[in-house]
Amino acid sequence: MKNIRNFCIIAHIDHGKSTLADRLLEFTSTVGQRDMQAQLLDNMDLERERGITIKSHAIQMVYNYKGEEYILNLIDTPGHVDFSYEVSRSIAACEGALLIVDSSQGIEAQTISNLYLAIGNNLEIIPVLNKIDLPHAMPEEVSDEIIDLIGCEKEDIIPASGKAGIGIEDILNAICERIPAPKGDPQAPLQALIFDSVFNSYRGIEVYFRIMNGTLRKGDKVKFVNTGKIYNADEIGVLKLNQEPRDVMSAGNVGYLISGIKEAKEVKVGDTITTVDNPTKESIQGFEEVKPMVFAGIYPVETSEFEELRTAMEKLQLNDASLVWEPESSVALGFGFRCGFLGMLHMEIVQERLEREFDMTVITTVPSVQFKVFSTKDEEIIVNAPSDMPEPNFISRIEEPFIKAQIITKSDYVGPIISLCMDKRGVIKGQNYLTSDRVEMIFEMPLAEIVFDFFDKLKTISRGYASLDYELIGFRTSHLVKLDIMLNGEKVDALSAIVHRDKAYDWGRRLCEKLRELLPRQMFEIAIQAAIGQKIIARETISALRKNVLAKCYGGDISRKRKLLEKQKKGKKRMRQVGNVEIPQEAFLAVLKLD
């Protein structure tokens, strides 16, 4: 155990974690040249395409330091704020963290938030000044920022470049030297923390764990403390490029367990594994409950696929502990699920993963935050879907979630950012110069104003020189109203939204305009109306399609028509018929596209 080091890499998005991890794997010959491909740990197609890390990944390296062999368990983590839950889970399985800072960018919002998570878990921090190969790197300034932030010495900071392979050996040496060996008693009853799990269609559910105390042997009868379920440890082992089975693993180790678990529901990330023969009395303190920020409905395009969608969601949840959901039904869309996400990117990723990994075609509805509604009798009702909002005469007040937002930017953009935040009902709470040129600003504002398009706007007005991090600070009363959308007089519950009273008219008007663009024309006229209670506040009309236009599309060539029909069938268009109007997926997300 004295030669084991468990560490993670934390950084702001794009500061170069995955690239640096590749170099560490190469340097320790964990991966042969033949198998090496860039960003090796980002093995999900989606991650490669988007160039971001979504999942945490674990891999073991062996490194020779001062004549002794060290086992280094690396857990790579995502940088985007939507995936911070993954980061917190990885951190709980480690004793140290490499804190990567891009020397051409400096400290950014998630550098700080991830650092605090690590410090909160008592991890030893090794600061790495990355990308020093870049001609516009500012090693001196950025080093000063790091020293200010974590209070280290200049010599503690390791200059490096993942791309050019600079500083890699120094980093590996520092891991062995500075990160403490795991503590824990191999003789004690087994306590292993589940930090991730994944569904494998051949082998069932694989559980990733970190042993805190005790020893786990192949063939042991193990119990998951929180669920009380008992399994046989059919296979245990360590995670290298491939899984390597082992017979015995003890305190301090990170590995995988395969035990014939079939039901996704039985595995809870944060649960403790122990043995039936010599069970532990205490479970390890689990992770914080996830706090979803955005809620939206996910519905199968084919109503008959509801049960299939449920199975897919269960499997996906295994690999994404931050996804929460429950069944719901909508008048417009039938049966589906109300899901909670950590942000819009998370929601997009979930939808894409359902489609790619589980072959589902789904529709997501208007995202919304969670509201607390107090009735006239002062009962508290939690509302996750606008359609669940009680009628106005039952409501005494509505509270919405507020966040503390931290924005780091160049001083040139302070003015425009303050006006943007004020426009989003924000109040500035603090301003702190990190260097003469870079400022940290703190705002309090409603979550609903930032989850949708705030980040894009922030990037635009700051020409990319702004980073954002936020945390929930509680619920506050606001003047909110429910805005309904009607198509040909029929209310479409899945299109309702809850908005601030002062913005409702403007929203209603813009939403109707947007829907007019997005709804396909039909043989009859479509009236789009926005209403607050009984009062219509905006209207747009889509005129009927004239006969000769149709004739042009479909007339004559029968083979072309058949082809079209077949193509439609195969593609299972993401459309839903509501009343007599067809609504495409884009229309459900129209609120996100209001300029």
Ligand SMILES: Nc1nc2c(ncn2[C@@H]2O[C@H](COP(=O)(O)OP(=O)(O)OP(=O)(O)O)[C@@H](O)[C@H]2O)c(=O)[nH]1
């Ligand atoms: N010049 C230079 N570019 C680098 C270096 N390290 C990474 N990059 C580039 O920076 C970009 C981001 O690198 P990644 O390794 O994907 O960053 P990441 O931090 O893993 O990003 P997420 O996983 O999405 O949080 C890529 O285009 C890399 O090629 C470096 O040392 N020097």
